[in-house]
Amino acid sequence: MFPEVQGGGSLIVAWQIRGKRVVIVGGGEVAAGRILNCLDADARVTVVAPTSGLNPEVAYRVSQKQVEHIDRLFEPSDIDGADMVLTAVDDPEASTRIWKLCKEKRIPVNIADVPPECDFYFGSVHRDGPLQIMVSTNGKGPRLARAIRKYIAQLLPRQAGAAIESVGELRVKLRRIAPGPENGPKRMAWMTKVSDAYSFDELCSLTDEDVDNLLRYYALGSVPQLDVLLAMRGNPDLSKIDVFDGSFGFSVGA
Known part of the structure; x- marks a missing residue:
């Protein structure tokens, strides 16, 4: 009746490190990937490594002042105040x-290529705007994780990220027309209907105009079929659409 427990996994979470201080020791290829991941998450990054050990990408981040650079080998004081x-x-x-120093100071740490000395792992991530999909092998097969991530990415619609942006914009606009915590349950119920009404491919095809037209149905607690929504595009005289709801002065559903 209930899911079986599968031990040996990791708790996969989206770690919000916006504005947090992340110290990265090293300046090679692996460090470059870590730096980009942290910058993408809007962290404040400090790189500790001699200039002579920086690879071209890390050197670029330093020259562009995207990161703070400490030009020497690591010293214990470098992690003071680190998150x-x-x-x-x-x-x-x-x-x-x-x-060991991080353990003493209770600072989360990842030691590259040494799973037993990691509080967390980096998975292989596919990124498309707001969409992030991480594949983790729990440190057992990083290259295999990369292959699986590429396979999943190939199966996604081209506009997957754009679809999520559209849904996010719909939520923002919905809060504007129905603000206040008392409207929360109705907003959530309606957004669930929207998500269930259209396939992901259909959501990927929605335009800003479609989102605005879709909002017209919120007061009714209903969601139009896709062909009705498409018929509303560029149609200033909404009364010509073969539906009627009475509350917005145009036809909706028979």
Whole structure:
């Protein structure tokens, strides 16, 4: 009756690190990927590595002042005030020292390529605007995770990210016309109807005009069929559409 417990997994969450201080030790290829992930999440990134050890991408981030750069080898004081620490250096002993230091200070840490010394893992992520899909093998097969992520991405509609933007814009506009916590249950129920009424491919095809027209149905608590919504495009005389609801002066559903 209930799902079976499958031990050995990780709790996959979306970690909000906007404005948080993330210290990244190392300046090579792995560090470059970590830096980009953190910048994409709007974190404040500090890179600790000698300039001579920076790869071209990390050097670019430094030159563009996208990150703070400490031009030397790591020192314990570098993680003071850090919210997260990531290491990506080819020195197992140094990495373990940093891991132990983070444990003492209760700072979440990821030691690249050393799963036992990680509070969390980086998965392989597909990004399309607001859409993020992460595939994790719990540290057992990073390259396999990348292959699975690419396979999933190929199956998604081209406008997947745009569809999510449209739904997000619909939610924002809905709050404007029905503000206040007392309207929360009705808003949620109607948004559920919208999500259930259209396939994901259909949601991907919605335009800004469609979103505005869709909002006209909120007061009724109903959702039009897609062909009705499409018929409303560019039609200034909505009364010609073969439906009627009485509240907005145009036809809706028979």
